[in-house]
Amino acid sequence: MTALRDAFLSAAVALGLFGPMVGLVTVSSDHGLFLRARPVAVAVIVGLVFFGRLGMLTWRGRNRAEATRANRAFAERITRAGKYVTPVLLLAALALPFSGSRYYVDLGTLVLTYIMLGWGLNIVVGLAGLLDLGYVAFYAVGAYSYALLATTYDLGFWTCLPLAGILAGCAGVTLGFPVLRLRGDYLAIVTLGFGEIIRIVLNNWVSLTNGPNGITGIPRPTLFGLRFSMDGGDGTFAGFFNLEPATIQRVIFLYYVIFGLALLTNWVSLRLRRMPLGRAWEALREDEVACRSLGINVRNTKLTAFGIGAMFGGFAGAFFATRQAFISPESFTFIESATVLAIVVLGGLGSQLGVALAAIVMVGGLEALRDFLSFLGDQMGSELFSGIASELPLYRMLIFGLALVVMMVLRPRGLVSGRTPGVSMTAPKEIDAELVAQGRS
Amino acid sequence: MTALLSLSGVTAFYGAIQALRGIDLTVEQGEIVTLIGANGAGKSTLMMTICGNPRARTGEILHQGQDITQFPTYQIMRRGIAQAPEGRRIFGRMTVRENLLMGAEVAGRTDIDALLHQVFALFPRLQERLSQRGGTLSGGEQQMLAIGRALMSRPTLLLLDEPSLGLAPLVVRQIFGAIRELNRTTGLTVLLVEQNAYQALRLANRGYVLVNGSITMAGTGAELLARPEIRAAYLEGGGHA
Ligand SMILES: Nc1ncnc2c1ncn2[C@@H]1O[C@H](COP(=O)(O)OP(=O)(O)OP(=O)(O)O)[C@@H](O)[C@H]1O
Ligand SMILES: [Mg+2]
Numbered sequence: 001m002t003a004l005r006d007a008f009l010s011a012a013v014a015l016g017l018f019g020p021m022v023g024l025v026t027v028s029s030d031h032g033l034f035l036r037a038r039p040v041a042v043a044v045i046v047g048l049v050f051f052g053r054l055g056m057l058t059w060r061g062r063n064r065a066e067a068t069r070a071n072r073a074f075a076e077r078i079t080r081a082g083k084y085v086t087p088v089l090l091l092a093a094l095a096l097p098f099s100g101s102r103y104y105v106d107l108g109t110l111v112l113t114y115i116m117l118g119w120g121l122n123i124v125v126g127l128a129g130l131l132d133l134g135y136v137a138f139y140a141v142g143a144y145s146y147a148l149l150a151t152t153y154d155l156g157f158w159t160c161l162p163l164a165g166i167l168a169g170c171a172g173v174t175l176g177f178p179v180l181r182l183r184g185d186y187l188a189i190v191t192l193g194f195g196e197i198i199r200i201v202l203n204n205w206v207s208l209t210n211g212p213n214g215i216t217g218i219p220r221p222t223l224f225g226l227r228f229s230m231d232g233g234d235g236t237f238a239g240f241f242n243l244e245p246a247t248i249q250r251v252i253f254l255y256y257v258i259f260g261l262a263l264l265t266n267w268v269s270l271r272l273r274r275m276p277l278g279r280a281w282e283a284l285r286e287d288e289v290a291c292r293s294l295g296i297n298v299r300n301t302k303l304t305a306f307g308i309g310a311m312f313g314g315f316a317g318a319f320f321a322t323r324q325a326f327i328s329p330e331s332f333t334f335i336e337s338a339t340v341l342a343i344v345v346l347g348g349l350g351s352q353l354g355v356a357l358a359a360i361v362m363v364g365g366l367e368a369l370r371d372f373l374s375f376l377g378d379q380m381g382s383e384l385f386s387g388i389a390s391e392l393p394l395y396r397m398l399i400f401g402l403a404l405v406v407m408m409v410l411r412p413r414g415l416v417s418g419r420t421p422g423v424s425m426t427a428p429k430e431i432d433a434e435l436v437a438q439g440r441s
Numbered sequence: 442m443t444a445l446l447s448l449s450g451v452t453a454f455y456g457a458i459q460a461l462r463g464i465d466l467t468v469e470q471g472e473i474v475t476l477i478g479a480n481g482a483g484k485s486t487l488m489m490t491i492c493g494n495p496r497a498r499t500g501e502i503l504h505q506g507q508d509i510t511q512f513p514t515y516q517i518m519r520r521g522i523a524q525a526p527e528g529r530r531i532f533g534r535m536t537v538r539e540n541l542l543m544g545a546e547v548a549g550r551t552d553i554d555a556l557l558h559q560v561f562a563l564f565p566r567l568q569e570r571l572s573q574r575g576g577t578l579s580g581g582e583q584q585m586l587a588i589g590r591a592l593m594s595r596p597t598l599l600l601l602d603e604p605s606l607g608l609a610p611l612v613v614r615q616i617f618g619a620i621r622e623l624n625r626t627t628g629l630t631v632l633l634v635e636q637n638a639y640q641a642l643r644l645a646n647r648g649y650v651l652v653n654g655s656i657t658m659a660g661t662g663a664e665l666l667a668r669p670e671i672r673a674a675y676l677e678g679g680g681h682a
Contacts (some may be wrong), residue, residue: 276546279539280543280546282534282539286532287530289526290532292492293494294523295547296547
């Protein structure tokens, strides 16, 4: 009975919220702007909320212990599935370009960029426990480093890539120094400020960065000196292999470049985790005082975490610049930092696979949803579905927020929350996330 | 012969609050020295000040004759001093093995297995729980882990801050037994802070009494145990566990 009342209440709230947002659209015509009502769409949403809430309450109403057990079993299943998920994902990623669809390869490139950023930030946030809200700053430093070096000194992508990484790493260490003593919220605020400072500097230092107009004509990467240009002459990829020049070749090449960079990030993080430095990062996250009393040089440990995390951000930035061939400060707003941080948190802080899955869901999921809805719309000839599909990008943030809330309710420690110990002599004994106390225990 | 550790006129502050008011204290090679005092007397502060965190504002701390007062904490710890700080402070989400390794890394030891075995000989319980997460150990096991972790750097001076905190009498006896054993077999020097004054004074060669940031009494364990004011202040009310 209370469930029913609760469901009605939720439906009423949904009506209030979605009534104006979804129920009313503006249509422009020759005579000006008109309001059009869409009662059906609102009814569908309110109905979904009503039954969703009702279903949730009855499901919760089951035996509490049973629910916990189900959750435990789910976690176990995910951990076991992890063994197969990783190779399957890898193979799928390798094979994706063979689909030949430019759209999928582009989307895959985008997802991989975010996976790489997520893995990079994971070093800082997941391993070292330093909450960084300004990660986009290092992405920007990497992108501008490459763009400026390439356009000013005529250097190639592969020469600039390490330079961009080093410069971003230096920016990370520079940020690290003033925040050495800060933790938690204070650290978050300062890093947030740092991200904004970088963006504003890029925007206003017109003589160097060309300000809001950005930098154009950033050169594309080459494959062992072979260019991907459309003339098909000597020294181009198409000319060398006697192929018909096509844009897709470059798109696929870029895809494999970011794939390789992401794998490199993953490999380095996994290696570091098993090394003393990675262990020191984790110990730092757990307890700084204890670290000190064990003789860890806390300052250097923190700075390396900032530096290495930033370096990977810089690599990703350089890739972004070469892929877009155009960058401007607009690409490096706070929302990018927030997205990457959300990927790391959703993935389960510290889990490599979790970050990858979260990036796929968050970046690729929305695209997939739009595809699916427009497909449904085409099949059923229903205007409702295709209407929703075309409007979906407008609700991006709404869906994004909803996904975060749902995730945090269902799996508060992220998708893959059981952390595999870095070293163990016997077979690793997975401890369920529920058993590990929140924060310091 | 110079003392292993000697403090003279050490003061320490937290902001404007003075926590240590001119401490003079020595620890000789191979001794067990205990520090007793009421809550808030400054015992933990003294232990931390030896490690340079907080740093002594005035006074001098000598380790093996060298002035370490201004050394950064990590360098002090690399001289063979280890601390099991108050409240265990183990790394909750890391495994027992990783916790132990954290203790060894700093000293740059390579004979990890030998070190691990030394710790397991003392606390067999830890060996059984090697790949369990630190945070899921029982309180006593966590304390064993904290001591074991400190021992992993094979220190010459071990600082123990309230190892008996929150433990059952049986476990306390076990831990005190382990300290005595280590001292006897390896000659490890121990500076021990304890609320459990009776047991601590019986274990120790010498003791200091800290009141409000100053040392008010010093002597051998037996001497201090015999003092009526000690009995009144620290032993009455069930210290004879
Ligand atoms: N981080 C800090 N900031 C400010 N004051 C502190 C800090 N740590 C300790 N103090 C103060 O310094 C004094 C000494 O504290 P300390 O922890 O050394 O006492 P203690 O002898 O170890 O006590 P207990 O037996 O309760 O552990 C206390 O008055 C305490 O309030
Ligand atoms: Mg104390």
